[in-house]
Amino acid sequence: DTGVSQDPRHKITKRGQNVTFRCDPISEHNRLYWYRQTLGQGPEFLTYFQNEAQLEKSRLLSDRFSAERPKGSFSTLEIQRTEQGDSAMYLCASSLTSGAQYFGPGTRLLVL
């Protein structure tokens, strides 16, 4: 499968714990995006990278959230001190510059 992959697919954690998600983009894609989707809503943009540079962050991305793409390939999204409001589907997408975005299967997070 040469599509975007995400790990884990599901995560249950207790409030206050830290969680980290991983995204592996399509190999030749230089852009990588993170989105969050809650029930009944469309995906909402969180942040994106061009190669290893993080070029834009949404105001939705509080200081508890951090994303990295250290070598311009895979990316990680960490949420510190999780809150119940962080429960959502976290989606990763990748693209070529000005190309269409291709999405991964998502990581579903439940914070108890």
Place this chain on the structure above:
Amino acid sequence: AQRVTQPEKLLSVFKGAPVELKCNYSYSGSPELFWYVQYSRQRLQLLLRHISRESIKGFTADLNKGETSFHLKKPFAQEEDSAMYYCALSGTGTASKLTFGTGTRLQVTL
């Protein structure tokens, strides 16, 4: 600010009937518009991109800048079209983040 509006949460049609999923947008520049589809238990997939002007699975969408709309149409609905459909907008320049609508669930019944 970018905004995408999909007024219908659910659209139910009979097999063989025409389908139109509405999408309106708000953007001050020249946007790029997309339709994404999500079938049951599958990931979000690109269906159409307005600059491609393609017809995919019988679906078409025309960008109407005067009405700021990008409605998705298909002349004859099939059962396999049942899915969640999202309209999305990307701005011009280097900021290529997508702004999505809330989605419309299309239900095709016999």
